[in-house]
Amino acid sequence: MSTKGEFYQRDRLWHPPAYAKDYKTSVTRSPQYALISLQNSASEITGPTFGHRDIDPIDNDLISNYAQAGESPIGERIIVHGRVLDENGRPVPNTLVEIWQANAGGRYRHKKDTYLAPIDPNFGGCGRTLTDENGYYYFRTVKPGAYPWRNWVNDWRPAHIHVSVFGSGFAQRLITQMYFEGDPLVATCPIVNTIPDKAAINQLIAALDRNATIPLDTMAYKFDIVLRGRRSTLFENRLEGN
Amino acid sequence: MTQELNYLKESPSQTAGPYVHIGLAPGAAGFDIYRQELGWDIAGPNAKGERIRVEGIVIDGTGSPIKDVLLEAWQANSEGIYAHPEHPGEVEDGFRGWGRVITDFATGEWGFDTVKPGPVMGRNGRMMAPHINLWVVARGINVGLNTRIYFEDEVEANAADPVMNIIEWERRRATLIAKRTERDGQIVYRFDVKMQGEDETVFFDI
């Protein structure tokens, strides 16, 4: 009989390094000492749990969760759907997925965003949901626009959706960004290019999914998210006790 | 050639960016959308133990406060039990042990109210000193940073803590210890995070 043990070591060569000189803000916000590696204890194996009492069914529908009655936001209507899996390929059920994004014009509903594209009165720009027992999730939203940002003088973020996921243990906590198939801005983005490996970047580009499109209504993109996998302790579990 | 192992790769991390509040704390971004935002009440009304407040600031390599940080706390209750199905024991009704705070846009100060956690059983039967696990994300942070808040008044437990003792440089251990003060009758622990430079906070690869 096996029990669940530690999470697999995070592959730090697959993730972006803390210091990435072309993403200028990282220069003064990157630790310079090496991280201290810890074997997992109860503090890392456990993590917060969420249930249907925490959120509402409408929270995953960005087309209606902030719109006035009878209205909807401007933009291409899309479904974003996929599964949350672990590195063993197993679904991660009942886990909280939260997203946020700019509107179709590339403007965020945020008091610190001053880009001249207009706020959409019918679009908030955030959503959240729990994965089902198969790790499946979906959102309905509008495709976000590209927007300029201060890094080099003429930098534009590719269209993207920010994604936050929990998993079952605090060691799995992850924030990332989803990009869109075919967007030419992905290749030149200094934030995308903090990720050293092209195959890792491709893992963040959602594919147009014609099978999930709703004809005459909404396009669809498929985005699977992978969290750290977990060891099965075959002989002895020394996480706690003796 | 060998057989393929066929493991998937973890999705690579990307920065939370300057507008993380929209998704994780929309009230702070300036709008009201959810029935309830998550992470505002860590301990709940029934938690036993000492009520405390934890406060701090996150400082960048130039010595300036970072004003767009989001922090998440994960802690055990006063008896060292995590609110999680895999951790043996029961927690008080309403105790979640998880919290989410953002820094003030003007000052960079953050703070949360909770109860002081108890010692938690660690690996190989070695007790860990009371601590709060902290996860820090912001614009310019490419992968969320993990650290731990320990408590100044737990001198003996801290000295015996297996994680503290992994840190080879004794001087760096002090960066994980929150200073205990009292303000208007309330216990306040101060925990500043330094990203770089002298007394850079110890961050963990967990």
Ligand SMILES: [Fe+2]
């Ligand atoms: Fe963004």
